[in-house]
Amino acid sequence: MATGPAVADISDVYCDAHDRIKSQLQMRMGAELQGRGMRGPDSVLEVWIVPRTGDWTMVQSYANGRSCVVAMGEGWEALTLPDPA
Numbered sequence: 001m002a003t004g005p006a007v008a009d010i011s012d013v014y015c016d017a018h019d020r021i022k023s024q025l026q027m028r029m030g031a032e033l034q035g036r037g038m039r040g041p042d043s044v045l046e047v048w049i050v051p052r053t054g055d056w057t058m059v060q061s062y063a064n065g066r067s068c069v070v071a072m073g074e075g076w077e078a079l080t081l082p083d084p085a
Contacts (some may be wrong), residue, residue: 015068018061025057034078049076 014021025031031048034056039045042063049056058071 013068013070015066018065018067021059021067021069025059029055029057031055031057034076045070049078 025048029048029050030052031050034047034049036044036046039060044061046059046061047056048059053074054076055074056072056076057069059067060070061067
């Protein structure tokens with residue numbers, strides 16, 4: 001039987017207090033917050049990058065202090081956006 005790449009389903013989403021997720025990203029992985037934006041009236045989406053490896057993690061944070069890792073990957077490439085003129 002052939003197997004394909006592992007696919008995470010919604011039950012694999014990791015949630016915890018925002019401070020704990022932030023600490024794990026910074027201390028264990030060496031990740032740095034690259035950017036964030038509002039996803040709705042009560043949630044923020046953050047992108048964390050590990051500069052030395054290019055690994056990235058997307059975290060959705062909620063107003064109640066809870067956060068969830070919603071996506072992870074590798075090969076992050078920072079783009080320079082043109083100046084809006």
